[in-house]
Amino acid sequence: MATKxxxxxxxxxxxxxATFGGAWGAYGVYSxxxxxxxxxxxxxxxxxxxxILALGRYQKKIDALPSDPVGADEQRDxxxxxxxxxxxxxxxxxxxxxxxxxxxxHKPEYLAPTIAVIVGLxxxxxxxxxxxxxxxxxxxxxxxxxxxxxxxxxxHQLWPVVVGLGSALVLCGCYALRxxxxxxxxxTK
Numbered sequence: 001m002a003t004k005x006x007x008x009x010x011x012x013x014x015x016x017x018a019t020f021g022g023a024w025g026a027y028g029v030y031s032x033x034x035x036x037x038x039x040x041x042x043x044x045x046x047x048x049x050x051x052i053l054a055l056g057r058y059q060k061k062i063d064a065l066p067s068d069p070v071g072a073d074e075q076r077d078x079x080x081x082x083x084x085x086x087x088x089x090x091x092x093x094x095x096x097x098x099x100x101x102x103x104x105x106h107k108p109e110y111l112a113p114t115i116a117v118i119v120g121l122x123x124x125x126x127x128x129x130x131x132x133x134x135x136x137x138x139x140x141x142x143x144x145x146x147x148x149x150x151x152x153x154x155x156h157q158l159w160p161v162v163v164g165l166g167s168a169l170v171l172c173g174c175y176a177l178r179x180x181x182x183x184x185x186x187x188t189k
Contacts, residue, residue: 004065007182011055011062014178021171022048028164044168051175058182083129091122109156112163116146141170
């Protein structure tokens with residue numbers, strides 16, 4: 001049975017997926033290079049806002065649940081939070097270094113696929129400590145997307161579009177799974 005803490009974490013994960021899914025989507029649309037259609041950029045941002053607003057309804061239901069017993073899983077949670085923080089710091093450093101390397105080599109088209117690979121690896125790294133084995137799925141999908149784009153898409157100009165929109169789809173799918181997890185847990189309570 002899902003605890004209040006677990007449901008809050010799932011909702012927080014959905015928030016992260018919606019936010020970064022919207023950002024990747026906006027990047028993919030921007031990369032289309034269509035200044036004659038500026039309204040296209042509003043589509044992924046509007047979807048992101050709708051997704052985030054939908055979470056408020058579930059947060060109220062979770063807040064109404066009884067509190068979890070004190071001391072339950074505190075050590076494991078503390079270790080998971082520390083690992084989550086360290087992995088995210090390492091991810092940030094890796095992305096910063098990727099930006100420096102690809103821009104200094106005058107190869108910015110490699111940046112989006114590289115970031116997708118880094119984020120995919122990040123999902124693998126947090127799956128165990130966060131007790132979320134399902135995170136290996138978006139990890140694998142983002143790795144395949146980043147590497148597959150570089151290997152299979154001959155036009156480097158399309159890489160940011162493919163990776164941006166593909167990453168948005170992966171993360172929005174993760175959002176939907178997290179939301180379904182919360183919905184089914186709330187129905188059983």
